[in-house]
Amino acid sequence: VDGYYYDFGEKGLNVGKTRYTGLFQKDGKTYYAQVGELKSGWYAVGENYYYFSTSSFHAYTGVVTMGRLVYTFDDSGKLILGAFDKTSKGTCYYWAGKIQARVWIDMPDGSKLYVNDNGYLVYGNYPVLENATEDAVWMHFDEETGIYTGICDGFIDYKGNLYYCE
Numbered sequence: 001v002d003g004y005y006y007d008f009g010e011k012g013l014n015v016g017k018t019r020y021t022g023l024f025q026k027d028g029k030t031y032y033a034q035v036g037e038l039k040s041g042w043y044a045v046g047e048n049y050y051y052f053s054t055s056s057f058h059a060y061t062g063v064v065t066m067g068r069l070v071y072t073f074d075d076s077g078k079l080i081l082g083a084f085d086k087t088s089k090g091t092c093y094y095w096a097g098k099i100q101a102r103v104w105i106d107m108p109d110g111s112k113l114y115v116n117d118n119g120y121l122v123y124g125n126y127p128v129l130e131n132a133t134e135d136a137v138w139m140h141f142d143e144e145t146g147i148y149t150g151i152c153d154g155f156i157d158y159k160g161n162l163y164y165c166e
Contacts (some may be wrong), residue, residue, distance in 0.1 A: 023050075029058035030077040042096045049079040049096040069094055072108075081108065090120035091146070102129070112148040114141060121146040125156045125163075138165040 020033050023045055032050060038057040043050055050059045051071070059077025063070060069083035071094075081093040082105070093100045099119040104112055114122050123143050127136035132139045138152035152165040 022048065031057055031059070044096070050077045050094075051079070052077075066097075082103075084121075089125070091118045093121065107147075113146045114139070114148060125152055125158045 020036055023030055023032050025031075030050070032043055032045060032052055038052075040057055041051045045053065051064070051066070051073070052059055056065040059073070060071075060076055061073050061077050063072050066083075069085060071079060071083050072081035074080050079096060082093055082100065085092045085094060091114045093103070093105060093113075095103075100115050101117050103115050105115065106112060110149045114126065114128060116122050118125070120142050123146050125138060125140055129136045130137050138156060138157075138158075140149045140152050141147065142149055154165065156163050156165055
């Protein structure tokens, strides 16, 4: 109504002209409104992230390239896989437009990757600090793919130094 979306509730009534805030479906596409106004760009709705088109305002779905970053969204527009950006320093990981640090990435094939403090994927032996109150756990990640292969055991090399893990 007049360019705004209103909440008419289950009974079809809108008391006090309450403008709608939240996700909604229209013509098979997902949209997001705040106080009745359609939004565009990145938005967190609950625990999920969406990207809404700046021209049509609907959520992107499928595999979408934004600049040099490629994101993956499900059929409702929920972000399900962030973007990898290969640089001269390594491969950075972005989630909803922001570089991530110290996070696990669940890949569609069930494998896992890990991102270090600087936002880069790790390869080989790496000390993973799960939280600030525990010691780091030495883990191994495939040298080419970065896929987690298991916890280190025995002598390992890290940045030219020899360590023992058990």
